[in-house]
Every structure is written in C-alpha cells, then in structure tokens.
Amino acid sequence: MDRTAPAEHPIADVLAARWSPRAFSDAPVTRDELHSLLEAARWAPSSGNSQPWRFVYALRDEDPEAHARILGVLDEYNQVWAKDASLLMISVAQLRNEKRELRHAEHDVGLAVGTMLVQATTLGLHVHQMGGYDADAAREALAIPEHHAPVAAIAVGRLGSPSLLPEKLAAREVAERVRVPQAQFAYPGRFGAPD
Amino acid sequence: MDRTAPAEHPIADVLAARWSPRAFSDAPVTRDELHSLLEAARWAPSSGNSQPWRFVYALRDEDPEAHARILGVLDEYNQVWAKDASLLMISVAQLRNEKRELRHAEHDVGLAVGTMLVQATTLGLHVHQMGGYDADAAREALAIPEHHAPVAAIAVGRLGSPSLLPEKLAAREVAERVRVPQAQFAYPGRFGAPD
Numbered sequence: 211m212d213r214t215a216p217a218e219h220p221i222a223d224v225l226a227a228r229w230s231p232r233a234f235s236d237a238p239v240t241r242d243e244l245h246s247l248l249e250a251a252r253w254a255p256s257s258g259n260s261q262p263w264r265f266v267y268a269l270r271d272e273d274p275e276a277h278a279r280i281l282g283v284l285d286e287y288n289q290v291w292a293k294d295a296s297l298l299m300i301s302v303a304q305l306r307n308e309k310r311e312l313r314h315a316e317h318d319v320g321l322a323v324g325t326m327l328v329q330a331t332t333l334g335l336h337v338h339q340m341g342g343y344d345a346d347a348a349r350e351a352l353a354i355p356e357h358h359a360p361v362a363a364i365a366v367g368r369l370g371s372p373s374l375l376p377e378k379l380a381a382r383e384v385a386e387r388v389r390v391p392q393a394q395f396a397y398p399g400r401f402g403a404p405d
Numbered sequence: 406m407d408r409t410a411p412a413e414h415p416i417a418d419v420l421a422a423r424w425s426p427r428a429f430s431d432a433p434v435t436r437d438e439l440h441s442l443l444e445a446a447r448w449a450p451s452s453g454n455s456q457p458w459r460f461v462y463a464l465r466d467e468d469p470e471a472h473a474r475i476l477g478v479l480d481e482y483n484q485v486w487a488k489d490a491s492l493l494m495i496s497v498a499q500l501r502n503e504k505r506e507l508r509h510a511e512h513d514v515g516l517a518v519g520t521m522l523v524q525a526t527t528l529g530l531h532v533h534q535m536g537g538y539d540a541d542a543a544r545e546a547l548a549i550p551e552h553h554a555p556v557a558a559i560a561v562g563r564l565g566s567p568s569l570l571p572e573k574l575a576a577r578e579v580a581e582r583v584r585v586p587q588a589q590f591a592y593p594g595r596f597g598a599p600d
Contacts (some may be wrong), residue, residue, distance in 0.1 A: 219437070219444040222527040224419070225520055230450050242414070248591045249414040252584045254519060255425050257536045261584060265591045276594030302596065314536055317515035317556055324449060324519020325420055332417040341452045341509055353596045361512055389447050389456060396443045396460045399471030401497065401548045 211384050218391070228331050229387065230338040232291040232379050235370035238271045239297040243333050247366070250329030251322035262315035263322040264302035265364075266352045271296065279351050284363055285342035291375055292340070295365035300348050306357040319361050330366060338365045406579050413586070423526050424582065425533040427486040427574050430565035433466045434492040438528050442492075442561070445524030446517035457510035458517040459497035460559075461547045466491065474546050479558055480537035486574060487535070490560035495543050501552040514556050525561060533560045 215226040244267065251263055268276035280298040281289055292298065301323060303315035312318075323339070330337045340363040348360045372383040397403045410421040439462065446458055463471035475493040476484055487493065496518060498510035507513075518534070525532045535558040543555040567578040592598045 215448040217444050217448060219440040221441055221445045221448065221524055222419070224417070225445050225448060225523060228448070245414040245587065246416055248587050249412050250416045250420050252587060253410040253412060253416065253420060253423070255534060261590065263590055264596065266594065266596050267591060268594055273594055279594065314557070316512045320512035320515025321519040324516040325522070327520070328420060328523050329416055339450060355596060358596070362509070392440065392443050392447060395456065395458055396462060399461065399463055399468055399474065401459065401461050401550060
C-alpha cells in the first residue's frame with residue numbers, strides 16, 4: 211500500500227512519505243536513533259532561542275518500566291496500539307523561564323516535533339502523536355514540574371502489520387489520506403480572501 | 406561562512422542546513438514556491454486531523470500593498486530587515502471549529518511550520534519567524550476573525566548579503582549557533598532524570 215501524500219503541489223519526498231500509523235512492529239528504536247530524533251528537535255528555531263521543548267522518553271527495550279509508565283497515562287483506545295511502539299515520549303512545554311513567560315512555548319514544541327518527524331522519516335521510523343492521554347496523570351507519573359505543561363504523547367517505531375490491530379483500527383491504516391485544499395487555510399493579503 | 410548546525414548526533418542535511426537569517430536578497434519567492442511551502446504545511450499531522458493552521462501571506466512582487474500591510478504590523482526592529490523578504494506571512498491558529506475547542510491549535514501551527522521550513526530549505530529558501538509584532542494590529546489589518554489567534558510573523562526569501570544590514574544585526578548573521586545540550590531538555594522516564 212502506498213501512503214505517500216497525494217500532494218497537489220511538489221513537496222520534498224521526506225515530507226510526502228510521512229504518515230501516522232498505528233501498526234508498529236516490535237523492532238526496537240535504538241539509542242542512537244533516539245539521540246538523532248532529539249538532535250533534530252534541538253536545532254529547531256524558537257522564540258528568542260528559548261528552546262522551551264522538553265521530552266520525557268522511554269525505550270521499551272532499555273527501560274520497560276518507564277515505557278509502561280508512559281503507556282499507562284494514555285487513553286485506553288491509544289494504549290491498544292501504542293503499546294507496540296518501541297519509543298514513547300511525552301512532549302512538554304516550558305511556560306516560563308527565569309527571565310519571562312514563554313507564550314510561544316506550545317507552538318515551539320510543535321515546531322521542534324515537526325523537525326523531529328523529518329528525522330524519523332529519514333531513519334525509516336514512523337511517529338504517531340496523540341492528544342488522547344491524561345495530562346494530570348502524566349504530570350504526576352513523570353514528575354512534570356510547575357511552569358511546565360504536558361503537550362502530546364508521541365509513539366515512535368517501525369511499521370508493523372495492520373493485521374495485528376483490531377479490525378476498526380486496521381481499516382484506518384489504509385484509509386484515504388485527506389486534507390482541506392489550500393484555499394481553505396491560506397489567504398492572500400487578508401484572512402478569508404480568495405486566492 | 407558555514408552556518409550548518411554543529412550537531413552532536415547525526416541529523417538530516419536538510420535540517421542541519423536550516424537557520425534564520427535577517428539578510429534577505431530582493432530575489433522573489435515565486436508563486437509555485439509559495440504553494441509548495443503551503444502544501445508542505447498542509448500534509449502535517451494535527452490533533453484529530455483538525456488542520457487548525459491558517460496563513461495570511463503576501464508576495465511583494467505580486468501585491469506590494471499587502472506586503473506593506475503585513476510589514477506594518479511587525480515591531481520596528483523587525484521591519485528593518487524583514488522588509489527585504491519577498492514573502493511575508495502571519496500564521497494563525499483556529500482555536501475552535503464547529504465541533505470543539507482546538508486546544509492543540511498553536512502546537513499544530515508550529516508543527517505545520519516545522520514541516521514548511523524543511524520545504525523551504527529544499528527550495529533554497531530561508532525562513533525567519535518573529536514573535537515581535539503587534540497581534541492586535543495584525544488582527545485588525547488582516548481581518549483575523551474571532552476564535553482565531555495570530556501566532557507568528559514569518560519572513561521567507563533568499564539569502565542576501567549581511568553587509569546591507571545595520572552593523573549589530575550583521576554581526577548576528579555570523580554569530581555562533583548555540584543550543585543547550587540534550588541532557589537539559591530530554592529525560593529518560595521522569596522529568597529531570599539524568600541520561
């Protein structure tokens with residue numbers, strides 16, 4: 211099955227190849243790969259170079275207890291498939307540093323993760339982010355301090371077979387990839403203006 | 406001058422090559438390039454595929470009035486250099502759609518822009534985002550509606566000569582690129598844990 215994005219304008223192969231699977235194999239993400247993912251995030255730009263992104267991570271093969279701890283804060287419907295992802299993370303935004311409030315922190319976390327996704331694709335890894343997790347439980351289980359906000363749960367691994375997923379989820383692995391057209395989100399000169 | 410990120414772990418060339426200049430040449434960003442940038446953003450993942458990113462853009466060669474309108478909402482210290490960028494945009498987050506509050510909207514805007522940056526690098530373009538602009542003025546000048554928040558100003562263009570910048574800004578074009586080490590933002594198992 212070809213999951214390449216059906217782009218209407220040319221985009222880089224590394225971007226068109228990215229998608230968010232639920233079927234992960236049990237092949238491990240290595241520590242070297244983890245560090246390359248984090249390094250990609252590290253070189254992202256941020257407001258005033260504040261670098262407000264934080265990541266709590268667990269490689270299942272290295273620390274199964276930590277992996278289970280992160281898995282445990284996910285909503286049940288995500289645990290079903292995310293358990294197979296070799297690497298789990300919670301992204302965290304630093305909302306304030308010693309100098310100032312970092313009002314762009316969540317945006318900058320997203321930007322760093324956008325960069326990380328490209329590195330993942332380059333390494334043959336896939337990433338699936340989730341909003342479906344218990345942020346309070348994550349704060350407690352992962353000791354996330356004040357002035358920091360859990361943002362997203364992130365599953366990383368190698369593609370597995372959809373046949374191992376519950377039927378309804380397996381169907382989503384091959385469903386058509388859809389996005390609204392550019393005219394619905396990009397406007398010349400004024401919000402809502404037609405192209 | 407080599408601005409390649411001094412990465413401590415291997416990252417993709419397209420990521421290491423990215424940086425945020427202030428010296429832009431007057432060479433135009435083409436409409437085809439603009440659409441490729443937007444298309445890269447379009448295929449980013451988002452919470453529930455909500456696609457909460459919006460962009461108001463202006464190509465100077467195509468609509469100098471709109472370009473001036475976006476330039477006009479930037480803080481003075483950004484106008485000094487951003488005026489030379491062929492393409493100016495304001496990114497906007499849709500905070501609510503017909504179904505629900507989109508609490509990850511700003512994060513997802515960041516993620517889409519992270520993807521756009523990679524497309525820009527692929528096209529030989531550079532991008533410099535700014536928090537230094539007047540969000541209220543942007544809302545007014547660009548007709549940004551309720552339930553939507555202006556996020557960042559974005560300058561895109563081709564590299565120019567730092568010699569055209571004020572001395573203090575020119576120096577920043579060649580300053581060392583710095584980031585905190587991974588141990589200061591990535592933690593195994595629990596926030597703050599040593600690697």
